[in-house]
Amino acid sequence: MKPLLTTAALAVVAFTVSICSAQETKHSFLACGSHTYIMGEDGKPSWTYPANTRDGYVLEDGTLILTLTKSGKHKGGAVVSIAPDGSESLIWKGTQSEVNSAQPTKEGNFVITEAGNNPRLLEVTPAGKVLVEFPLACQQGNHHMQTRMARKLDDGTFLAPHLLDFAVYHYGADGKVLGKLDTTAAGDPDHKIHTWPFTAIRHGEGQTLVCCTHSNRVVDFDSEGKIVWTLTNDDLPGDWLQDPCGAQLLPNGNLVITSYAGGRKDRNAPKLFEVTRDKKVVWQFADGQGHGIHHFQIITTNGKKVAGPANK
Template sequence: MRIFHLLSAIALLGGVATSPLSASEPIKHRFLCCDYASGKVSIVNTEGVEEWRIEAKNPQDCWMLPNGNILFAHRTGAKEVTLGKEVVWEYTAPEGVEVHSAQPLPDGNVLVVECGTKRLVEVDRSGKIAREVPLVSGPKVGTHGQFRGARKLANGNYVVTYMTDRKVAEVDPSGKVVREQTVPGYPHEIVPIRGGNWLVTCGDGHQVVEMNAKGDIVWNLHENDLPDNPLRLMAGLQRLPNGNLLLCNYLGHGHIGKNPHLYEVTTDKQLVWSYADHGLFKTINQVHVLDAAVLAKPWEVER
């Protein structure tokens, strides 16, 4: 069942509702997404139809690159593929390691965070490690629970989500922590935004928070702030140019088939769009919006 929802009256089945602001301009999104449980990376058009997909084991991060190729992280590494599904770049992590994040960088390298080896690596176009940054997680944290999202900053540092440790941190290229903040849940994504604040999805904490440099929560979205649309495990996140947040509502842990996969929420906590197709997807955990008005170089996108 496919559902699009604009907050004008009620959700419509199998179609697009009219916008509360303009009946002639309903919100529609074309997007790239990961489905962790179904094991695929997909492109979905503005009518909610899957137009492209590739199989991947437990994909967790995905990007459309300026050349039109798709970069994604999967359980044991990362790949760049053409829309013809030709692999043009690949990194395979050491045995026993889990990979849950990959970010394309302006110099052509790809940032990968590894659970198990506890490190960030920048991998060059030949698939070799160009830089390694050590990370420290709690001594009793198992491989699967160590890290999720990680991003490189313009200043050369990195931000990392320490999932089981319930914290997010900025580290320099030597691995030294220069900023660290605890969060109300198990963080899955951290998005640095203009002004130095961080947007963090808090996993099974069922909320999204914006934190300033002092660690104060200056904005949050709680589990039941969207009437009849509860926040489940909050995973991926993209901040759109208009300030709205596109949120991945991961439906694992007992919620498959029960709620929308994606929510678009305004800063005053109004739901203006949602997406669900439970026949097509089980657990969308990351999204990259491909709208013409949103497309930019990946390292310029707030996600």
């Protein structure tokens, strides 16, 4: 991807990268959070953006789609598009408390969630025309903890993780609830363990990988809703799952996970790491900073562009 050396790059981020040079796997990636940037495979940022972001995508032509955290400029959050030449355009201005995700669809539209008194999912065109709109069946008392990474599936239905409802909801195109995956920890009906679903990735034959933030676990449901795979810190070299918000399933079947709280207590803790299905760590990234990565997209691996739309 061509570096986007725009005026946004004036927001310089100082990185102390501690990626092990002996790693055979090297990735470049887009990082979203309090610091927004593209990190090269060489461990150096090629582009930065001066705003806090919730989610982001790099499209095939190099265009970036960023979900902006609410701010003085965008009091309800926003979704913007940044072209390869650096020009920025507004896709959606939030109308409630927050905009938490914006997924590009194969049709060229965007799936957006708004949190607030009337939480809702929308599918809009690049010009902001609403094509789909329906209310989300999540709790309304805590806006920030309503929903996160909603995604449109290949069949035209939608997945939306609802944090304080401890479930990933499956919606039809008309907003009807078709089903849900309960992320409640076994033997914990009172939800003392905060298995809040954050990112839900549909893959394989109806399987769904779910990052359960705050409980520091990632689970994989089969098509019948049974948990068939779990990753916790007991499976890793250390306490690397520290508020695992985002994840991306790579074409080779490996999973990359971000720990949003990684670095707060231990500055050398990985911000991102890649594991195989048998839980072997094959890549990790740490930058010595206290701020975390909220979500991300792996762009290249060992010099080659990651094929297909990002499954994240």
